[in-house]
Amino acid sequence: MIWLGLAAVAALLALPAVLGPYALTIVINILFFAYLGQAWNIVGGYAGQLSAGHAAFVGVGGYATAVLAAETGLTPWIGMVIGAVLAAALGGVIGYLGFRFGLRGFYFVLLTVAFAEVCRIVVNNWERVGGAVGLYITFTGDPRQMSFQDDRAWYYFALALLLLATAIVWTLERRRFGIYLTAIREDETACEALGVDTLRYKLLAMMLSSFLTGLAGAFYAYRYSSLQPNAIFGVPLSVEIILRPIVGGAGTLLGPIVGSFILTPLGELSRAWFGQGGWHGAHLIVYGILLVAVVLFVPQGAVPWATERLRRRGRGNAPEGARTRQGRA
């Protein structure tokens, strides 16, 4: 399995050499949203706390980076980390409030959405950071200001982020932290009875997830050279973030990645197809149909589904020791 992974990474590293500019853009998006999905996966997939407000962290990270750069000249590379820390702080607040007050399921979802919306409204009305019009980032072509002339730089940036997030998740899966999270997802009360400080672990998961998502904010801001509160804090972005891991398999290592490889090209195609008629945003209908289909027919996601099928073909030979899927069908 490790060899397959390394081969995949090698292929991804070499890909830009063979892709045309349009295809490159698509793959960059694939990788970027896979990263976002993987970051979400930590708290939404493994810990099972559905957050529909992750766009807030993207927004905080993006705005922090851009504002710091504009006002103090701080290079976005450092600003990015600061933004991520701020996002983690927000995540900590949301998580603490939600978990301490015992909000679960739907109520937690609503809390996350409420916070994201509050952020959106606040920034919309905050003239100092651009208000509803947003911020524009001038293109300088200077890598130290996160401005690249060559799209391939963005590609490797996105790839690096994705590998980082995936490596983190891979490590988590094998450490007590990740194992606890999967149990918390199943039954928190039982976890408490077994000595697991569920509040602490959920909070850590939330903060880690929001930190990583915050990093993406800088990427988002500087790649698209503009920040718009409605776009970057909005529910549609949150939906885009969670769609990939859900379709691919929440709580699995490859889920967000596979999900992004399925969804992003589909989205692009739909966007192009619908866009011809001048209908913007209608490609989301494809997302909607896919989401409904997945929930009805493949609720555990593409990766577990495929793994299960392969396992049945292979006469129950579990690869790499039984702990690969841990009985999760």
Next chain:
Amino acid sequence: MSLTAVGLSLIFGVMRVVNFAHGDMMVWGMYLAWLLATRLGIDPYLGFVVCAAALFVLGAAVQRGLVDRIVDAPHEMQILLMLGVALILENAALLAFGPEPIRVRSPLAAATWYVGPLYVDVARLLTFAVAVALTAALYVFLFRTDLGRSIRAAADNPYGALVIGTDVRRVYAVAFGVGAACVGAAGALTAPILPFSPALGLSVSIASFNIVIIGGMGSLLGAFIGGLLVSVAESLGAVFLKPSLKELVSFSLLILILLFRPAGLFGKRAP
């Protein structure tokens, strides 16, 4: 707004399913009213009946066809399902009607009355009156008719209802349908007042959730009162803060209620 909240509360109360597509259903109600008005010349204040009926069918169909299959699934799945439906509805509207906001003209809406020193916007008054009437009718339906009682019974105790022979699936479909009908009517009734576009669906959904949580899940009275409360709070907020911040008020209220009293003001069910 209260009417939408009531519909949502009904759906949740009976099904324990959270209808994320609520707002988008309402938007379809609005568009339907517009169609009726422009193609057939039917005034929304009369046409809302058709809208309600159409959405009843939609709601029941969604329930039977989709929600029913995952009734036993973990809640996250239900949330996601309705999210998917919301996406479909919203973007279907976008495809069908385009993104530009439109308004429905109603001859009744143009008039204003003078009541003593105040002048009253007839449209809003009419909307309010009809909403109250519908809510009252809903109340009668739920508490006085057999079907209504079955719905409430199924809400309280699904297994018990099964035991005494209630066709639970049918009851669920009806409940969902009624909830959707409420929102369809609400759509038609507000169409003359508010400019609307497909994007409105999301804000309506969120606003409805606000109201339902604040008023209390599962409590229809709570939903109604909650609606009034939120509207008042928002209006007050608009007086003191910039108008665009008024949503902040309801969200802050939501957060506070979620934290301290998730059952809401009248709610029967704690999370």
Next chain:
Amino acid sequence: MSLLDVRGLAKRFGGLSAVQDLSFTVDEGEIVGLIGPNGAGKTTVFALVSGFLDPDAGEITFRGRAIRGLPPHTINALGMARTFQIMRPFPRLSVVRNVMIGALGRHPHPADAEARARAVLDDVELSSKAALPAGGLTLAERKRLELARALATEPALLLLDEVMSGLNASETERIVELVRAINARGIAILLIEHVMRAVMSLASRLVVLNHGERIAEGRPEAVAGDRRVIEAYLGEEPDA
């Protein structure tokens, strides 16, 4: 000094008093049975003692420490483990993973925890099912899993909540033997049970509850003949 010392425990729900002025102790290595008719408040006592509910009044001392108000996971770390009347396995995780969750508390490295978990599974004779998802076990197996998980946390006191309910005679016998073996290792046990035969043979002392109050306490034979106990149980279906 007792292992567990409960004094004046009380809990009300709304207007109803679930537990009133309850006091009892559990000494090291003892097996104490907590019995009483349905609704007597036994599971409430468990929830209060293990930190899942906050008492309205009373003191709880465990191993010399006051534990009232501590969260369940802290109490577990101090050496008290409990099982649940309605079992709560982690259905999608494998059996061995389930037990590992308990073991990870004292063995943070997953490899150590897994080894320890497998050892415990051996004790409860579930090793053959180690890799299977917990959701697919039979009732009796799930009971043993519940027991295994609690054991994996290496408690000094084990709270067992109706661990024999729903089992047939031979399965019950198996669990009784298991509980004895656990106790033989020095783990004290407080058990709630309706299966009288099991309680009588296991417990060295019984505490009888009715309407949240202690109505009798003592050796099983003595308690069985106590008039108040018999009256409390009248109207109850006698269990085998």
